[in-house]
Amino acid sequence: MSPFSRLLAETRRRNGLRQIDLAELLGYEQTYLSALEVGAKGPPAAEFVQRLQAALNLDEKNTDCLLEALELSQRRMTLEVDAPEDVYVVFNEMRLQLNTLHPSQVGLIRATLALKSDLRERPHSEIPRLKRRVLEPGEGSSPSARTKQAEHPSTN
Template sequence: MSPFSILMKELRTWCGLTQVEFALKLNVEQSYVSAIEVGKKGPPSADFIAKLIEAFDLDRRWERRLEEALDLSQRRMELPKGTSTETYRIFNGLRKQINDLHPAQIELIEYALKLPEVIKMHESQLRVTRAASGNVEKDLGQ
């Protein structure tokens, strides 16, 4: 199930409502609520999120969680113009194997996606260490 499916069910149960009651409050069909919760329906529109927030008077914390879950649950992705051939290959390989990825593959992909952040953090730490030791001119890349 998608992150949005899980969060919407969590919200409904947190409110103490059945799917029918939840749907009535949102002015949608119960079958729509059910389809989202079991992952048969893709993530809803931003308008639906706004309707959820208003109907249940949700605070900023819930709003952020819903927006994040909506972003994480997108099923369709489009590569931007100018994307490299290598990126197309990687994306296509991922698309073909998406349902058969081993947990180790997922972990490696997640780690690889975090590498720029990790490198930046290590570079900052190295700069601080060198500055503290009076070795500022020997900073990274110089």
């Protein structure tokens, strides 16, 4: 069920209305309202929320929640024409697997998308490589050579 479907049904019930009553108030068929509530129809235009707000005298907070739920419930997405090829590949992988994702996968995807703003704010800088240590003359490179040198120091 979409966020809008759930919130529409909750709003109707909270106002003590049957589907037929709300449909009549809004000027829609009861079957359309039912289809919206069960998610059989995609989210309506913003005009629907305006009519709902006027008919039920909803406050700004409830209206904003409905509009946000409407946005969250959009089913169609469009890629920008100049999107990189990798974006097309990811988009297609998501499209093919969307209905079978495990909730933990959804959580990981959301966490990854949240990184976008963090990455943009943090300047990208490479960690400098450590300079190679220069050996002094006579200093061995292996631990055993250093041990031998410590046991038998040269006496000049």
